[in-house]
Amino acid sequence: MSGPGESDRFGIAPALLQWWDVNGRKDLPWQQDVTPYRVWVSEIMLQQTQVATVVGYFDRFMQAFPRLVDLADAETDHVLHQWSGLGYYARARNLHRSAGIVRDTMGGELPADIDQLVSLPGIGRSTAGAILSLALNQRQPILDGNVKRVLARIFAIEGWPGSSRVAKLFWDHAERCTPDQRVAHYTQAIMDLGASVCTRSKPQCCQCPMSGACAAERLGIVGDLPTRRPRRERPKRAAVLGLMVRPDGTILLEKRAGFGIWGGLWGLPEIDCIDAIPDWCAHHVGVAAKSIQSQATVLHRFTHFDLEIQPVTVRLDKDPERMMDGDQWLWYNIRQPARVGIAAPVSRLITEFGESVWDEK
Ligand code: SF4
Incomplete structure (x- = not known):
């Protein structure tokens, strides 16, 4: 890692710290009672979700699992239930798995060592850097989406940050800019600048502490950076x-x-096609369908593909002969919902079904 003189070469840290002292966010829940565990959970939640949404989820999650060991000891269903609606559930499963590993092999505390942290499921170099810098003031750079945007513009770094050649350039810049003092505040400052001033569209260059020193502003290429991912067809x-x-x-x-x-x-059970529903009912629940009614299709976007969901309401003739209770199956009562994790689009379908039944009455 470079020394203090070099890290201050661009005067970025002093300018950002001065800006953050006046304008930065300091009242977010994970900025109070700061611990590596709380920072970790907040960073994972913030990876794909807006701050305003995360605040409520974070508070509820911390009430349910105040300590890392509480998370490690919890049932997976309970963890996923607390995550329901946030999406990208691999994040919650990795949090839970990592908490178990930390409890069993690391003495129940997140390690203060970057290599050990990145060995845990779901913790990459940037998240590890955020945990160590924000919670422990260790001099570790981070490179989340906001920071990438700010650095791409200040230094006019061209090329898609997802390629390893360009990623290395970004890390070099991130490392050089990270100061030796007030690392936690600097990390928060550069993230805040990206979230509130150097935004993806309509950045407020006239209010930015880097205005005048920013290469993209000088060259008039702010809107082109960071370089977008090369386009490819999204599978459906x-x-x-x-x-x-x-x-x-x-x-x-x-x-x-x-x-x-x-x-x-x-x-909801996934069935090969609508024509296969009578056979599915006969085989799985042992009773016939009284009615089969297709609903409007719903498009759900995942990171790597789009899913077109065809919901079909199937009213069973009578109570199933095979009740299918147990670990794999659950008869879900909309009025007294069980505390289980349900994906957001499925939850919406169930709610809409409940409302339509209510309208019929
Ligand atoms: S001057 Fe504009 S483009 Fe440059 S860092 Fe500030 S907001 Fe971003």
């Missing part, structure tokens, strides 16, 4: 999801395998 998949309804109005949920999309969450 389709799934038929059955809303199997018993005469008492409860809905059949199936626990999905612990990997892949919605891994470990409860969802």
Whole structure:
């Protein structure tokens, strides 16, 4: 890592710290009672989600699992339930797995060592840097989306940051800019600048402490940076999801395998096609369908593909002969919902079904 003189070469840290002292956010829940565990959870939540949304989830998560060991000891279902609605559930599964590893092999405390941290599932170099700098004031650079944008513009770094050649350039700059003193405040400052001033669209260069020293501003290429990922066609998949309804109005949920999309969450049974529903009912629940009604399709965007969901409401003729209770199946009562993790689009389908039943009455 470079020395203090070199790290201050661009005068970035002093300017950002001065700006942050006046304008920075200091009242977010994870900025109070700062611990590596709280910073870790907040950083994982913030990876794909806006600050305003994360605040409520973070508070509830901390109430449910105040210490790392509470998270490690919790049932996966309980963790996923607390995560329901935040999306990208691999994040929650990795948090839970990592907490177990820390409890079992690292004495129950997150290690203060970057190599040990990045050995844990779901913790990359930037998240590890954020934990160590924000919670322990260690001189570690970070490189999340906001920081990449700020650095790309200040230094006019061209090329897609996802390529290893360009990523190395970004890390070199991030490392050189990180100061020796007030590392936690600097880390918060550069993240805040990216979130509030150097935004993706319409950056406020006239209010920016880097104005005048920023290469992209000088060259008039702010809108071109950071370089976007080369375009490629998004794959599309389709799934038929059955809303199997018993005469008492409860809905059949199936626990999905612990990997892949919605891994470990409860969802609606996936059926090959609409024509296969009568056979599915005969085979799985042992009773016939009284009615089969297709609903409007729903498009759900995942990171790497789009999923076109075809929901089908299937009202069963009578109570199933095979009740299928247990670890794999659950008859879900909308009025007294079980505390289980359900993917957001499935949860919306169930809610809409509940509202339509209510309207019929
Ligand atoms: S001057 Fe503009 S482009 Fe440069 S860092 Fe500030 S807000 Fe971003």
